[in-house]
Structure formats: structure tokens, C-alpha cells
Amino acid sequence: MRNTGLDAQGYIEREGSLGRVPRAFRPVVAAARERLLDVFGPRMTSAYLYGSIPRGTARVGRSDLDLLLALREEPTEADRADARTLDDALDKEFPEIDGVGTLLVSRAQVLSDLETYDLGWFVACLCTPLLGEDLAEDLPRYRPDSLLARETNGDLGLHLARWRERIAEAGDSKEAQRPLVRFMSRRLVRTGFTLVMPRWNGWTSDLAEMAEAFGAYYPERAAQMRQAAVLGYEPGGDPDVLHAYVENLGPWLAEEYARVHGVKAPRDRRV
Structure with missing residues (x-):
């Protein structure tokens, strides 16, 4: 019987967790958490991991580190420059990863009506909380239906x-x-x-x-x-x-x- 990724009520389950992060990648995740706080501090409401590392399927030296930050305000060019600097530093320091990508969004964008079935779904189902509030608490549950297909x-x-x-x-x-x-x-x-x-x-x-x-x-x-x-x-x-x-x-x-x-x-x- 295949694993459908759905719970007993037919909703898509959140796919990752910090407990699934492979041992080899835990130091880079810990470093990312610390540096995000140092770099973004009060500008940030939430930080998430997504991709193969929180799913537990990452390959040493082959997988990248994917981060999503929800900021209090719309991301600026200065925010993006800070993210690029942080990405480059982590990538150079940790050979276990092959690149770092930090996606910057605003809290308001994640929770907007327009993004409910796209970015909102992504945060609620494909992102693993790392820091701050979990915006999934303010989002609906999701089924694998045509509306979700269209909006993703x-x-x-x-x-x-x-x-x-x-x-x-x-x-x-x-x-x-x-x-x-x-x-x-x-x-x-x-x-x-x-x-x-x-x-x-x-x-x-x-x-x-x-x-x-x-x-x-x-x-x-x-x-x-x-x-x-x-x-x-x-x-x-x-x-x-x-x-x-x-x-x-x-x-x-x-x-x-x-x-x-x-x-x-x-x-x-x-x-």
C-alpha cells in the first residue's frame, strides 16, 4: 500500500520535521538558525527549512540547504543582499551541502487570500518551522484537489x-x-x-x-x-x-x- 502523504481525514500532512534532519546536516542547520537570528533579528517573524534536509532524504555533498524567511515587512534589496551573504558563508563553511538558497517573503504575503493555495500551502505543508511563529496555524488544511493544482x-x-x-x-x-x-x-x-x-x-x-x-x-x-x-x-x-x-x-x-x-x-x- 503506497503512502499517500494524507492524514486520516484526507488532508495533506506536513512532510518534514527537525527530527528527520540527518545527523550529517545538523551542524549546518544549527549554524543557520544562529546566523538568521544574528542577521535578521527583529525583521523576521518566522524561519523555515524545506526540501530534502527536513524530509530526511538529503545526500551529503549533493543536497542544498533551503530556507524560507517570513519578514515583518516586504523584503528589500538590503534584505536580499543580507540573505545572499549568509547563503554564501554557509555554503563555503559546510562541505556537506551543495549550495544554500534563502527565499524571502513577507508575513502578510504568506497569509494573503491570493497566496492561500500557493505560498500559504507551501509554508503549511512543505516547510518545517525553525524559528519564530508558525504561520501554518493561521492557514487552512489542504486537500490534493483541483483548486490546489491550479494555484500551485x-x-x-x-x-x-x-x-x-x-x-x-x-x-x-x-x-x-x-x-x-x-x-x-x-x-x-x-x-x-x-x-x-x-x-x-x-x-x-x-x-x-x-x-x-x-x-x-x-x-x-x-x-x-x-x-x-x-x-x-x-x-x-x-x-x-x-x-x-x-x-x-x-x-x-x-x-x-x-x-x-x-x-x-x-x-x-x-x-
């Missing part, structure tokens, strides 16, 4: 033009192409999964499991999605893969997503 990933079509620009900017550089392959692979697999999530009736963050769930409903695209899941974990620099994403898989997925779930409420955001 129903904007893929809006981003494909920017993806093409980023591919052009990377040129022939394998070093520049590799993070694009990783990012786009993960986004496409997650979008493919949430396309079928209401029928699959569950939640998972495992890319391979996401691809298999998708493939059960779209067998003609299953091989493409399985390849994307592999590249999401082990990306290479491959322009053919990138061009296939923005000229084939991406446009098809965006069109099918809009047909099935509709289009996400507009945001002033570029990805």
Missing part, C-alpha cells in the same frame, strides 16, 4: 518565454546550462504531478514517484517525465534537453494543465 502550478505557460531567454543567455556554457536543467526538470515534474494529483489523491515530493504517478495517466509522455525526474537529481549541461523542455514538453504540459485545471490567478512574478 497553473502558470507554467506564462514562464516559458522567460525560460527561452534564460537558455539563450546560457549559450554554450555547460556550467550555465546545468542549473537550468535542474530547475526546469524539477518544475516540469512537479507540474506534471500536480496535473494528476487530484486523481492520484495524495502528495509526494519524490521526483521519481511524481513522474510515475504522472505516467500512469499520460503513458505517451511517461518516458519524458521519467527522464526529467532523473535530471532533476543529476543534471547535466544539455542544450537539446533544454530546447525540448521549452518547445515540446513545456508547451504541451501548459496547455493540458489549463484545460484540466484552469490558469492560476495572476501574480506580478517572473520565474
